[in-house]
Amino acid sequence: MPSFSLALVLLVYLVSPTSSCTEQEKSSLLQLLTGLSRDGGLTASWRHDTDCCTWEGITCNQDRKVTDLLLASRGLEGPISPFLGNLTGLLRLNLSRNSLSSGLPLELVSSSSILVLDVSFNRLTGGLGELPSSTPVRPLQVLNISSNLFTGRFPSTTWEAMKSLVVLNASSNRFTGQMPTKPCVSAPSFAVLELSFNQLSGNIPPGLSNCSALKLLGAGYNNLSGTLPYELFKVTSLEHLSLPNNRLEGALDGISKLTNLVTLDLGGNELNGSIPESIGDLKRLEELHLEHNSMSGELPTALSNCTNLVTIDLKANQFSGELTKVNFASLSNLKKLDLLSNNFTGTVPESIYSCSKLTALRLSYNPFHGQLSEEIGNLKSLSFLSLANNSLTNIRRTLQILSSSRSLTTLYLGFNFQHETMPEDVSIDSFKNLQVLYINHCSLSGKIPDWLSKLPNLGMLFMQGNKLTGPIPEWISSLHFLFSLDISNNSLTGEIPSALTEMPMLESESTAPKVFFELPVWNKNQFMEYLTPSAFPKELNLAMNNFTGMIPEEIGRLQGLFSLNLSSNRLSGEIPEQICNLTNLQMLDLSGNHLTGKIPAALNNLHFLSRFNISNNDLEGTIPNAGQFSTFPDSSFGGNPKLCGPMVANHCGSAVASSVSIDPIKQIGSEAIIFMTAFGVFFVVGVLYDQKVLARHFG
Ligand SMILES: *[C@@H]1O[C@H](CO)[C@@H](O)[C@H](O)[C@H]1NC(C)=O
Ligand SMILES: *[C@@H]1O[C@H](CO)[C@@H](O)[C@H](O)[C@H]1NC(C)=O
Ligand SMILES: *[C@@H]1O[C@H](CO)[C@@H](O)[C@H](O)[C@H]1NC(C)=O
Ligand SMILES: *[C@@H]1O[C@H](CO)[C@@H](O)[C@H](O)[C@H]1NC(C)=O
Ligand SMILES: *[C@@H]1O[C@H](CO)[C@@H](O)[C@H](O)[C@H]1NC(C)=O
Ligand SMILES: *[C@@H]1O[C@H](CO)[C@@H](O)[C@H](O)[C@H]1NC(C)=O
Ligand SMILES: *[C@@H]1O[C@H](CO)[C@@H](O)[C@H](O)[C@H]1NC(C)=O
Ligand SMILES: *[C@@H]1O[C@H](CO)[C@@H](O)[C@H](O)[C@H]1NC(C)=O
Ligand SMILES: *[C@@H]1O[C@H](CO)[C@@H](O)[C@H](O)[C@H]1NC(C)=O
Ligand SMILES: *[C@@H]1O[C@H](CO)[C@@H](O)[C@H](O)[C@H]1NC(C)=O
Ligand SMILES: *[C@@H]1O[C@H](CO)[C@@H](O)[C@H](O)[C@H]1NC(C)=O
Numbered sequence: 001m002p003s004f005s006l007a008l009v010l011l012v013y014l015v016s017p018t019s020s021c022t023e024q025e026k027s028s029l030l031q032l033l034t035g036l037s038r039d040g041g042l043t044a045s046w047r048h049d050t051d052c053c054t055w056e057g058i059t060c061n062q063d064r065k066v067t068d069l070l071l072a073s074r075g076l077e078g079p080i081s082p083f084l085g086n087l088t089g090l091l092r093l094n095l096s097r098n099s100l101s102s103g104l105p106l107e108l109v110s111s112s113s114i115l116v117l118d119v120s121f122n123r124l125t126g127g128l129g130e131l132p133s134s135t136p137v138r139p140l141q142v143l144n145i146s147s148n149l150f151t152g153r154f155p156s157t158t159w160e161a162m163k164s165l166v167v168l169n170a171s172s173n174r175f176t177g178q179m180p181t182k183p184c185v186s187a188p189s190f191a192v193l194e195l196s197f198n199q200l201s202g203n204i205p206p207g208l209s210n211c212s213a214l215k216l217l218g219a220g221y222n223n224l225s226g227t228l229p230y231e232l233f234k235v236t237s238l239e240h241l242s243l244p245n246n247r248l249e250g251a252l253d254g255i256s257k258l259t260n261l262v263t264l265d266l267g268g269n270e271l272n273g274s275i276p277e278s279i280g281d282l283k284r285l286e287e288l289h290l291e292h293n294s295m296s297g298e299l300p301t302a303l304s305n306c307t308n309l310v311t312i313d314l315k316a317n318q319f320s321g322e323l324t325k326v327n328f329a330s331l332s333n334l335k336k337l338d339l340l341s342n343n344f345t346g347t348v349p350e351s352i353y354s355c356s357k358l359t360a361l362r363l364s365y366n367p368f369h370g371q372l373s374e375e376i377g378n379l380k381s382l383s384f385l386s387l388a389n390n391s392l393t394n395i396r397r398t399l400q401i402l403s404s405s406r407s408l409t410t411l412y413l414g415f416n417f418q419h420e421t422m423p424e425d426v427s428i429d430s431f432k433n434l435q436v437l438y439i440n441h442c443s444l445s446g447k448i449p450d451w452l453s454k455l456p457n458l459g460m461l462f463m464q465g466n467k468l469t470g471p472i473p474e475w476i477s478s479l480h481f482l483f484s485l486d487i488s489n490n491s492l493t494g495e496i497p498s499a500l501t502e503m504p505m506l507e508s509e510s511t512a513p514k515v516f517f518e519l520p521v522w523n524k525n526q527f528m529e530y531l532t533p534s535a536f537p538k539e540l541n542l543a544m545n546n547f548t549g550m551i552p553e554e555i556g557r558l559q560g561l562f563s564l565n566l567s568s569n570r571l572s573g574e575i576p577e578q579i580c581n582l583t584n585l586q587m588l589d590l591s592g593n594h595l596t597g598k599i600p601a602a603l604n605n606l607h608f609l610s611r612f613n614i615s616n617n618d619l620e621g622t623i624p625n626a627g628q629f630s631t632f633p634d635s636s637f638g639g640n641p642k643l644c645g646p647m648v649a650n651h652c653g654s655a656v657a658s659s660v661s662i663d664p665i666k667q668i669g670s671e672a673i674i675f676m677t678a679f680g681v682f683f684v685v686g687v688l689y690d691q692k693v694l695a696r697h698f699g
């Protein structure tokens with residue numbers, strides 16, 4: 001009896017239609033496979049003679065219906081088959097991070113079963129498509145179509161059928177037109193609308209006020225305009241409001257109604273007015289980004305009440321007044337404070353030095369004044385400090401105070417301490433972790449100080465625009481990580497020391513160890529923002545000094561160099577041939593010296609050279625006219641009376657008479673080249689002709 005029932009069960013199981021996935025589901029899946037131009041090896045597992053519930057990436061339920069199709073990061077290429085819409089039990093479809101192309105079949109968006117659809121990071125094109133207005137309610141909850149190539153406007157009727165939608169992520173596409181005007185009218189649980197990095201324009205729709213469950217609204221990096229509508233301030237569920245880099249204008253009044261805000265990012269817009277006193281109501285606020293706007297006025301006292309703040313970024317506005325109104329001491333979670341380029345006055349408020357978690361403090365380009373307080377030593381985690389152009393005085397004391405900051409990696413002190421003297425006796429045991437040091441444009445007198453040789457991790461040193469005298473010290477090559485040195489525009493003297501040609505980082509092409517700036521740094525030469533020092537180019541800038549002697553041949557060892565500027569000195573002798581070994585060079589400026597002799601022809605080997613200047617020297621001979629050289633402007637060569645070539649007034653033939661030191665062999669040489677070229681052309685044409693003739697006769 002028991003064995004009979006077991007057999008019966010077995011029999012029922014074997015003949016039951018639910019014992020395997022249905023032929024129809026199998027064939028829908030195989031439709032996807034056969035449509036792909038690359039299947040990432042799926043064919044091995046997706047075999048027609050096996051149960052599709054056992055195939056890779058597929059999960060079935062007890063009824064042997066396919067519920068999950070998870071094929072993220074499989075290297076799939078080709079279109080997504082609309083036949084997947086026939087999998088009536090499918091709940092989750094994840095095709096993220098493949099190379100799928102063509103459109104997103106509407107059958108999937110409007111599927112009567114799919115809850116989660118993730119096709120992000122593909123190359124899908126076309127629009128989202130309207131659903132027929134008769135479409136019955138659909139269960140889709142999560143739609144991630146971000147990082148594709150979708151275009152066109154957002155359809156309106158899609159939303160009406162999507163009563164269950166919770167998340168729509170359409171960031172990083174090419175959508176145009178307005179934001180969806182009423183995304184929540186039919187979806188009461190709608191919580192995440194992410195539209196950043198598209199080409200949306202128009203206003204922020206008032207219809208958002210119906211989104212009573214919306215937690216995240218992201219539409220940064222679009223072309224949105226107008227003011228923040230007051231209807232937006234009714235969406236009190238909002239926790240993350242992120243609309244940076246649009247063209248939004250007007251004031252922030254009303255923002256304090258969004259008392260659940262954790263992130264407020266409105267940077268890079270055209271907002272004006274001041275930060276309202278009511279900002280203190282945003283008790284949960286952690287991230288405040290209002291940088292690059294036109295905001296003004298004083299910072300309100302109530303900012304001290306936002307005690308959860310981690311980041312305050314107000315750079316590039318016109319905020320003014322003294323900072324003493326704000327009690328920074330109550331912002332004990334603050335890690336980053338960026339006030340770059342505003343109009344704050346007075347002294348740096350002492351209460352900042354109570355923010356013991358602070359890692360980055362940028363106060364530069366504000367008319368503060370006075371001396372740095374010793375209390376800054378309390379900021380034990382401070383890694384990035386920028387005080388450039390703050391009208392500070394007493395560099396000796398400033399360096400002495402900062403030298404004990406063990407965490408400091410990046411220090412900007414430029415445009416301060418005018419006409420003081422570079423201190424020579426900063427404590428030996430200092431700045432152990434300093435990687436980036438700017439003491440530029442301070443008109444400091446004195447020498448390049450020896451204490452710099454004790455900074456074992458220094459990678460970038462900028463001391464241009466001072467009045468430093470004396471030679472480049474020999475210890476320079478002991479700075480093993482130094483890859484960018486700018487001491488231009490000083491009064492330094494002596495020869496270019498051989499030590500400078502032995503700098504380990506400049507000799508090698510390896511990049512500096514990768515660390516990140518706590519705040520992004522703008523480099524005006526490259527017109528770029530940098531997140532890490534290692535992204536800065538390897539550079540040597542000795543311009544505008546009084547260096548004498550020859551350019552050492554050993555300069556050819558600095559294979560890593562990207563930019564070499566020796567201009568406006570009193571260097572003499574020839575341009576060493578070895579300079580042609582610097583094959584990574586993109587910028588070479590030797591102008592304004594007393595260099596003589598010919599331009600080394602091998603400079604043509606510098607294929608990356610895009611800026612080149614040898615003007616105002618005593619160079620002679622022919623300007624190479626091939627390769628890179630044909631791309632440089634005439635001004636690169638001017639002010640060398642004995643140079644000849646098509647770029648300068650002296651044309652080589654006619655200049656012979658007036659030029660004293662024309663090399664006759666060179667003349668013959670260039671004629672010989674013309675001859676050889678003509679011969680070469682003749683030769684090649686001849687050979688081709690011969691082959692054609694031969695082919696006609698024998699082919
Ligand atoms: C499956 O889907 C395709 C495309 O959506 C449709 O043309 C076809 O009729 C469907 N097949 C079945 C058996 O439902
Ligand atoms: C889809 O898969 C990727 C990769 O495994 C994962 O990161 C992503 O979270 C998944 N999407 C959803 C909606 O779960
Ligand atoms: C797509 O978005 C959903 C919802 O935000 C998320 O769960 C999923 O991880 C995202 N997919 C990827 C690949 O990031
Ligand atoms: C949107 O998707 C992208 C992946 O393309 C992901 O990085 C991001 O976190 C998602 N945003 C939200 C709010 O889910
Ligand atoms: C949407 O919100 C407005 C007020 O902001 C209200 O008058 C309207 O009834 C709401 N519509 C729906 C469908 O909830
Ligand atoms: C942004 O929108 C304005 C009109 O509002 C238009 O003139 C401008 O060309 C748009 N900019 C971009 C980059 O699309
Ligand atoms: C802000 O800009 C608007 C125009 O966008 C202007 O009407 C208003 O006067 C400005 N307010 C302030 C305080 O500058
Ligand atoms: C800051 O918060 C305290 C206590 O919650 C309150 O008494 C005070 O009025 C608030 N200050 C401002 C300026 O909002
Ligand atoms: C900076 O503030 C001062 C007053 O403190 C004012 O006179 C000056 O015009 C302001 N500068 C700018 C650029 O706003
Ligand atoms: C320093 O800042 C002041 C304003 O605070 C500005 O006028 C001046 O141009 C700045 N100096 C430099 C060199 O940028
Ligand atoms: C270089 O030295 C000369 C003569 O000693 C002096 O006149 C000139 O000002 C110096 N130039 C610089 C930039 O220091």
Ligand SMILES: *[C@@H]1O[C@H](CO)[C@@H](O)[C@H](O)[C@H]1NC(C)=O
Nearest residue numbers: 553554555556557578580581
């Ligand atoms: C320059 O390169 C050539 C060949 O590439 C090599 O023979 C020569 O030694 C190099 N000179 C220097 C100074 O590195």
